[in-house]
Structures are given as structure tokens and as C-alpha cells.
Amino acid sequence: MTTMTRKRDPKLLTEAMLAGDRVALARLITVIENRGAGTAATMSKIYKKCGKAHTIGITGPPGAGKSTITSSVIEHLRERGKTVGVVAVDPSSPFSGGSVLGDRIRMQKHFLDEGVFIRSLSTRGSHGGLARSGRDVSRLFDAFGKDYVIIETVGVGQTELDIMEVADTVVVVLVPEAGDTVQVMKAGLLEIADVFVVNKADRDGALRMKTELEMMLHLKTPEGDDAWQVPVLMTQASAGVGTLELIDACVAHQDNRKRRVTPDARMQERLKAEVLEICEEELMRRLRAGRTNGEVGALLDAVGSGEKDPYEAALDLLGSPEELSKLIAGGD
Ligand SMILES: Nc1nc2c(ncn2[C@@H]2O[C@H](COP(=O)(O)OP(=O)(O)OP(=O)(O)O)[C@@H](O)[C@H]2O)c(=O)[nH]1
Ligand SMILES: [Mg+2]
Incomplete structure (x- = not known):
């Protein structure tokens, strides 16, 4: 075996990655993104090591502040000594061509931190399997031993909803100017949200949007005593306001999930x-x-x-x- 093939051999990469090798993790992500022969066999080994991380999906309209929130959340988690893996999925380059670059700049301060691993996936690199790649990469982070895995997607289509199926907790980020809460229902966001965030709380209409969302949520009466009541939080992510409360809400949701005696039928x-x-x-x-x-x-x-x-x-x-x-x- 030449040095080059050894560098790309999924079996060797998996072993090295599970032993804590960051370079192997980065290479394995590329292998998984390419979705070639050996992807399923590799993921089967990875899957056995999964289940320890708390996977949080953050989705919402373009420009809502998802990356800013993610960056602030990473900061708070690092203060608590937690490690974090981030998968930023950029599904439709024509619509949000700049976002990967923007994310890079926004998250730059975390790139040198050994406890944080950030990876962007785009349609171009993933050979049509963006949803699968997104889920698989989040599992790689979990198996690698990250305490938290954050998946950021623009909530505009089915691919994003598909990726979110791997998340323990789904956070839907909205902004006051998104205005019409009917859009939320149309996009299927009401169904998938475990936590709502109204970001850009410094702008007009934030409180009204929060109230509207709460009214919509009250129509969905939770079934049973330990049922999760979806909270609506307000953040001003660019100033780091409210993101600590967001983490607490996600942790509370995860605790609630784990407490439930009945197996999660949806997950099955x-x-x-x-x-x-x-x-x-x-x-x-x-x-x-x-x-x-x-x-x-x-x-x-x-x-x-x-x-x-x-x-x-x-x-x-x-x-x-x-x-x-x-x-x-x-x-x-
Ligand atoms: N006024 C205000 N601006 C904010 C706030 N949070 C984020 N922004 C700004 O909103 C813009 C978009 O923020 P991003 O974090 O890139 O939003 P995003 O949802 O990740 O965007 P895409 O990934 O491109 O969909 C940036 O210019 C941020 O500085 C906030 O709380 N208040
Ligand atoms: Mg972003």
C-alpha cells in the first residue's frame, strides 16, 4: 500500500479517528462526503460508537442569524469545558453562495481551538447525497467524542428537514421581519421545532412574533405529563444575548427526551x-x-x-x- 492509499483507506482512517486523530477525522469526512465504496461499511463501525453526543440542529430562513447563534453557543459550551463539532450545510449554492465563506469568517475565532471542529458541506462536494452526508458527518463527530454536535442548515427545503432527523433537539431560528408566521407552518417548521428562537430581538416586532408563535404552539396541546412544551426564546445573537438560555433549553429538552419511559416511536x-x-x-x-x-x-x-x-x-x-x-x- 502506498502512503497515498493508506491516507485514504477508510478502515485505517476510522481506527486513527476513533483513537483521537483530528487529521484522520478530517480525511474521513471527505471520504464520507464522496460517498464512494465503503461508505456504509465505515458508517456501520462509526455508528456503534455513537450516542454520547447531544446533537442540536439549527435551522431557519437565510440570514436569520444561525451562524451567529452557533458561534455564541460554541463560546458558552467551551466555557463549560465541552467539546463541539459543527456541520454547516449549504444546500443550494445559488441562494446562499456566500454563506460558507461568511460562516468561515464568523467562526474564525474557533478554528484554532482544538476542542472545536467545524466543517462545511455543500451540494457540490457531496455528490447529491447532502442529507446523508450531513447526518453521517454529525455521527462522525459523535463517535469522535464531541460532547455537542451542531448542524446548521438553511430551512428552505426537504433536504434540510431530512438532515434534521438525526438531531436530538431541533432549534428553529426566526427573525421579526420574517413576519408572517404562516410561512413557518408552510415550511413545516412548526412540526420539527423543539425550541423556537426569535433572533434579532433588537428589532421591531420581536415580541409580537414570540407571542404569535406561542399562540400557535398552544393549539398543539402536548399529550401526557412529561410531554415537552416547545419554548419560544428571544436572542440578540450578535451581542451574545439569550444564547446561554438557548443552551439551557436544549439541555432541558434532551433531559426530557431521555426521561420519557415510552420508546420514541418517531425515532424508531x-x-x-x-x-x-x-x-x-x-x-x-x-x-x-x-x-x-x-x-x-x-x-x-x-x-x-x-x-x-x-x-x-x-x-x-x-x-x-x-x-x-x-x-x-x-x-x-
Ligand atoms: N441586528 C441584529 N443582527 C444580527 C443578530 N444576529 C445576527 N445578526 C446579523 O445578521 C446577519 C446574518 O447572520 P448569520 O449568522 O450569517 O445568519 P445565518 O442564518 O447563518 O445566514 P445563512 O447561513 O446565510 O443563511 C449578519 O450580518 C449578523 O451580524 C441580532 O441579534 N441582531
Ligand atoms: Mg450561516
Whole structure:
């Protein structure tokens, strides 16, 4: 094995990373982002070491102050001696092309801190699996031993909601000028929020927005004694105001989650759905990898030359279990 391949070998990287090697962690994140052969096998090893970190998802409209809040939260957590991993997901570069750069500047002061690891993921680097990459990277941080993992996403679409499924606590950040709370409901944010934050409390309308949100939340009556009542907090993140209370609310939510005697049905369903998702990704990767050889290659060629139509070829492929199982077994 050459030095170069050793540097990229997921097995060696995983061992080194689990032993506390930051460089190995950084390389492994890249491997996971590329979603090549060995991704699922690597994540399976990582998953066994997960479950200690408190994963907090921070989402909300562009420019709401998510990164500013994250930066302030990191500061407070570091004061408490906690270590932090941050995954900043930038799903749609055309809309928020500058945010990764902005985040870098905003979080610069944390880059030299050994107790903090910040990584940005973008659509460009993740080969279409942004939601999967985001979740997997947050698990890498957990396995690495970070006390807290923060996932920042712009809450504009399904990808972001998907990433949030891995979070223990979901914080939805809004700003007074977002105005219409109906937007919150439309974007599905009311359903996923464990904690609401009205940031930019120094601006007009913050208190009104808080009251509106509280009224909306009262319509959702919690079921049972130990049910979690979603709080609405106000912050002025740029001045570091209210972020300590935000951490306390997240910790209270996590305690509440852990106290509940009944197993979390929603989490069970998510895990089951995740199995199918992983299969889907692995199957497609293996099929694509096998497109140049054997029966798959011949079938694709037959479509190319007009001998078969695409439907017929797909049905032929799925209808020949032996070839198919040979093909997908040779994935790693
Ligand atoms: N007035 C005011 N401005 C704030 C506050 N918090 C953040 N900002 C400013 O709002 C702007 C956007 O903040 P970011 O933290 O980059 O927001 P973001 O939600 O991470 O933005 P994207 O990642 O691009 O979606 C910055 O110029 C911040 O300085 C606040 O409490 N009050
Ligand atoms: Mg940001």
C-alpha cells in the first residue's frame, strides 16, 4: 500500500479517528462526503460508537442569524469545558453562495481551538447525497467524542428537514421581519421545532412574533405529563444575548427526551426508513459501478443501440435475480 492509499483507506482512517486523530477525522469526512465504496461499511463501525453526543440542529430562513447563534453557543459550551463539532450545510449554492465563506469568517475565532471542529458541506462536494452526508458527518463527530454536535442548515427545503432527523433537539431560528408566521407552518417548521428562537430581538416586532408563535404552539396541546412544551426564546445573537438560555433549553429538552419511559416511536420509524434509504444509495452505487461489465453493460448497450426500450431493459435487469445479486454483492 502506498502512503497515498493508506491516507485514504477508510478502515485505517476510522481506527486513527476513533483513537483521537483530528487529521484522520478530517480525511474521513471527505471520504464520507464522496460517498464512494465503503461508505456504509465505515458508517456501520462509526455508528456503534455513537450516542454520547447531544446533537442540536439549527435551522431557519437565510440570514436569520444561525451562524451567529452557533458561534455564541460554541463560546458558552467551551466555557463549560465541552467539546463541539459543527456541520454547516449549504444546500443550494445559488441562494446562499456566500454563506460558507461568511460562516468561515464568523467562526474564525474557533478554528484554532482544538476542542472545536467545524466543517462545511455543500451540494457540490457531496455528490447529491447532502442529507446523508450531513447526518453521517454529525455521527462522525459523535463517535469522535464531541460532547455537542451542531448542524446548521438553511430551512428552505426537504433536504434540510431530512438532515434534521438525526438531531436530538431541533432549534428553529426566526427573525421579526420574517413576519408572517404562516410561512413557518408552510415550511413545516412548526412540526420539527423543539425550541423556537426569535433572533434579532433588537428589532421591531420581536415580541409580537414570540407571542404569535406561542399562540400557535398552544393549539398543539402536548399529550401526557412529561410531554415537552416547545419554548419560544428571544436572542440578540450578535451581542451574545439569550444564547446561554438557548443552551439551557436544549439541555432541558434532551433531559426530557431521555426521561420519557415510552420508546420514541418517531425515532424508531426514522431508523427503519433509514435502512431503506441506505439500501437505495448502496444499490444504485453498485449498479452504476457495474454498468461497464457483464449483463448490465450489455443491457445498457442494447438500449443505446435501440434494440431494447429502457423499461424493458430495467425489467430484464430486475428480473434476473442471479445476475443482479452477483452484481450487487460485489460492491465493496
Ligand atoms: N441586528 C441584529 N443582527 C444580527 C443578530 N444576529 C445576527 N445578526 C446579523 O445578521 C446577519 C446574518 O447572520 P448569520 O449568522 O450569517 O445568519 P445565518 O442564518 O447563518 O445566514 P445563512 O447561513 O446565510 O443563511 C449578519 O450580518 C449578523 O451580524 C441580532 O441579534 N441582531
Ligand atoms: Mg450561516
